[in-house]
Amino acid sequence: MDPTVKKFFEDWVTTHNDAVFDLYTDEMRRARRAHLLLGLPDAYGRGRLIGDYRRVALFGVDTLIEGKRRDKNRIGVDSEDELKLRFEVSEQIRSLERLKAMAKMYGFDIGRAAENASEAIQWVYFAYLACVKENDGAAISLGRVDAFFDVYIERDLKSGVLDESGAQELIDNFVLKLRLVRHLRPKSYDAIFAGDPIWATCCLGGMRLNGHEPLVTKTSWRFLQTLANMSPAPEPNMTVLWSDRLPESFKKFACAISIASSSIQFISDDLLREAFQSSDVGISCCVSGMELGHTMQYFGARCNLPKLLCYAINGGRDEITGDRVAPPLFHDIPDGVLDYNDVTKRFYAYLEWLAELYVKTMNVIHFSHDRFAYESLFFALMDTECERLMAFGIAGLSVIADSLSAIKYAKVEVIRDEQTGLSVGFDIDGEFPTFGNDDDRVDEIAAEVVERFIGFLRNTPAHRGSTHTLSILTITSNVMYGEATGATPDGREKGVAFAPGANPMHNRDRSGALCSLNSVAKVPYAACRDGISNTFSIAAPSLGKTKKSQVLNLIAMLDGYFDRGAQHLNVNCVDRSVLVDAMAHPDKYPTLTIRVSGYAVNFIRLSRAHQEEVIARTFHDTL
Template sequence: MFKQWEGFKGGTWQEGIDVRNFIQKNYKSYEGDASFLEDKTEKTSKVWAKAYDLIVEEVKKGIIDVATDRVSGIDNYDAGYIDRDNEVIVGLQTDAPLKRIVNPFGGLRMVQSSLKEYGYELDKNIEEYFPKYRKTHNEGVFDGYTREIRAARSAGLLTGLPDAYGRGRIIGDYRRVALYGIDYLIEEKKKDLDNLNGDMLDELIRKREEVSTQIRALGEVKSMAAKYGIDISKPAENAKEAAQHLYFGYLAGIKENNGAATSFGRTSTFLDVYIERDLEAGLITEKEAQEIVDQLIIKLRLVRHLRTPEYNELFGGDPTWVTESIGGMGINGKSLVTKNSFRYLHTLINLGTSAEPNLTVLWSDKLPENFKKYCAEISIKTDSIQYENDEVMRPVYGDDYAIACCVSAMKVGKQMQFFGARANIAKSLLYAINGGVDELKGIKVVPGIPKLTDEEVLDFDKVKANYDKVMEYVAKVYVDTMNIIHFMHDKYAYEASQMALHDTAVERLMAFGIAGLSVAIDSLSAIKYAKVKPIRNEAGIAIDFEVEGDFPKYGNDDDRADDLGVALVTKFSNELKKHPLYRDAKHTLSALTITSNVMYGKKTGTTPDGRKKGEPLAPGANPMHGRDINGALASLNSVAKIPYNEICQDGVSNTFSIVPDALGKDEHQKVNNLVAILDGYFTQGAHHLNVNVLNRQTLIDAMENPDKYPTLTIRVSGYAVNFSRLSKEQQLEVISRTFHQSI
């Protein structure tokens, strides 16, 4: 037993790696209120003032700096500080705050494009020699792509694919660094390597190579921490060390990789165990406990990656998805809320509102009432929290899972995810109407789809039959695409430090996605319940539609429309599952778009629901803007019908905006009503909710006068964003969304 474990209750966690058991044996559930919370310390104020000034400067300039003289790596940078005398938690991605990393392993052209956008040039030696001696993920993927995949990608049927950027959505169990120390983790990986025996064929050889790479990566993490004068070879001795150790584990991942989502995991309850031990021993005060948390969060607010203009169009606002999952219930019925759950949320008060880290509350109606009310209070004040339904995820993933990116659950250290962007199912419907021909390019993308050119009024049954065929084809091409991408990512851009903090026998999930759900639902509803006449050009392609009569619209708690959505996602999920996946991954599906709904809309022609060519799709599983006219609850009820378990098990994203006065006359009433809305929504089996409590006019004013709102934060599709970082086009789309005036 390590001396650093003195004072902890023993369990199986002492016999092998088992962080969950450590938490269950040692944490103290908290049912009290927020009255114990403390303001930030003077040290934190000084560090945050310097960091904040840099963030404001970055918003104006677009970027602060780039380390163009070297490439990404765990231990490739000198130590860097914000304010060395006052930093309690140390460590930056490079040698200076907000200085970005060059990662050419995903693709050198992407690096060059990103640097050009911001007026930088890559070191000439890297530019000359890297492509000579190192093949990239992007090159490998395009070597593997078929004509069918290239056609679907070019048309925008499949887009946002992680074939030109890091896939992300891998959550290392960074808590292991604090609990066990690097040396123990290396010894455990060496044991795993010794046990990888048998016939030396491709999969076993690959596993041995990967574990060997992981062992070296752990050594580099230790070396990186040593540059800051900190020894992480042994377990953390106190709360400050625990926060520092797990942060170094995370920092290694974001130095090595530029994944689209670099989630933090589920750390608040884990750290609370250390904080409570130190508080009881009189080693720290509550103010010092908050200082540790505040300074850890400052570091997470400074995570940055170098991105291309095309990437920013997909994922607006420079997000990093440093997602921290807070709260939830244990499988034993005991709340996992601790005082540290409050401390993490309190950083939004001490440090001000922020898009990152992506604070995510795992909601249950069984959570302590005081915590639920505090969450609602912070949501109303900051618009910075998202909520996900612990009651639908816990039966699938247990009580030690975390959210990757926006809505994707996985068991921490036990599962990893192959991120898969999304397919445009609104565009797919147009292919069903146009015989598989792209409505914008005029080229055939999907073969074998009968033409409907002799139809004056679209026949629902014929369109639906064609649509099913299109989805069958898209599912096959989509699976092929993902298998190629992740084969090549493992080969050319392997996340060694993050995978070193997983069990060697890791389970893999492959996360497919859809965009345009509400447009597809309303279009099918129009064809079924109204008269839809296609207006075709000389090539027979429907370029517009005349709609006679009304039709039920998704978002109004009308089963006629909502059931079409349930059938649609069920069909597509089932089609995906017909095709085998790389490394025996499990199929999952999400209704999630990030801000790419704007870009997807540009690539989608006029649809039968009344949306015009080029106009944005609705985000995630949201109803189309302005069509959910029966109030907030009716809109929420519709989204709650989209099935999570075994269908959209990668997540169902819903962004909910309501004006403050609609929630109540005073703060007490607003808090209670928001808690009631969340309880009611999630008890129906709904999965996810972004909450914005603000007026449309505030956003209009912020768009016109950005200097007045330097840190205005809003929730979009699965994440929060600094509003001023969005493009004008993305801002206008957010402003056009439904702001509910009544419950």
């Protein structure tokens, strides 16, 4: 970097990062340093916003500017909140003017509405391009454009200015542009979000609000066809909004492409429609629903619940460093077999403490981001008065469920360091049910943890009146989180990676694929409206002996899984031996794509540690 530019920004510009660390309390810093609060958007752009890019094509930028000016004139100057919003709308107007100027550089006038399919797609792309140029947020998602584009394409097909080959080429070219997006990322970013994802999440299909009329169009098929035309790729993050009422032909095509590419995720459209009372819901990042143009989200990363359990066992001290991170809420746990009621009383007391700290930490981060890294164009493409969500997260749900199950159903004693008194391991005598085997004894523990946590979070008001939501999602940072966490009562050793998202711990779901799915489906979406990520891996021959039976079995599996109330499923149809060979011979697998926690990634671009963790996961050999 030019030394003059570097000095200017260091000496004269207050960044979002500067402001956050100026505002952090000592308690927040300790929790962050100890990896109790993880992956916080305090050193990178928060992302998780979806602009309604369709508005640029539908109305033209000039009309959007006029609308924002009217909104500004309606906003008073009698309170700090009004002044803040009035200033933000002024920024939004300026960003729309810059968007128009950018498009003019390429020879296009996007001040007017798009008049044909080519323009509609180009106008939407300009809006998305400007947003990714303005912001380096972790996730910059696309929303849903398949039905919108299809209106223009069908009109052009009927008028004869476009043929079917040309229509597919328009979508191929659009997807190709999305695949080319890159951001400059710090090295520390890759430890949290491996494989350089941008989460250009593209939602396809779904149903109308009445639940009876599908929103599947020819362009929904065209987007999936790009995975065959141009080979599999991680971006855009193809997401099928699933319902058992989708056209059977589309379900077959989506599942066939999924089996062939391992590039598609499936999300329950029925849950999204009910939660948002809208059929125009998109997915931000991985699994987070929001009504396009009407809802925004403050990204809240996640907290480390297995480490918090260690704090409950160690009286608020970090199990690795011995530092006092949490307050000493109880006397030390007595020697001998751990008592379930005593441990859960301690754990939930610490969970309540953490929830308050977590919300306040997010309030600091997003106050700073709003002030020093405001995403003016994103917000220009939303309603001025939008619904605000604040998305919190959990890492290590299956570890915490299995740990509490071990304490309840087996005999668990703490092994302590003689000098420090800290836990270094656990002696487990007896069997205990593990999450992922459709056993209510442990599955109900997982459900109780998330229900109590969201309740604790709601006790502390969130930034700008946001609604609290919760996700069970780790991205690929389950590896880093595990490295920062000591041994846990489920038998997991110090430093071992957590399972991703809401997945059962590696190879503990021993009762087959359907039992594993059933356990995850019991995690209540009502408590986790930010999403519940589940990554499912199975070799294609295990789905069925023929390609036809594989497709039909995957459809039946998805129908049954979502009918039980599940929210999300990544599907990997790949043999473990292929991944092992790709580690040894990456040049043979340039486009090998797999689903991880809520997104897809080029396998050979993962670090060795992340590759090994993926291979260590459960690969089901039977349904």
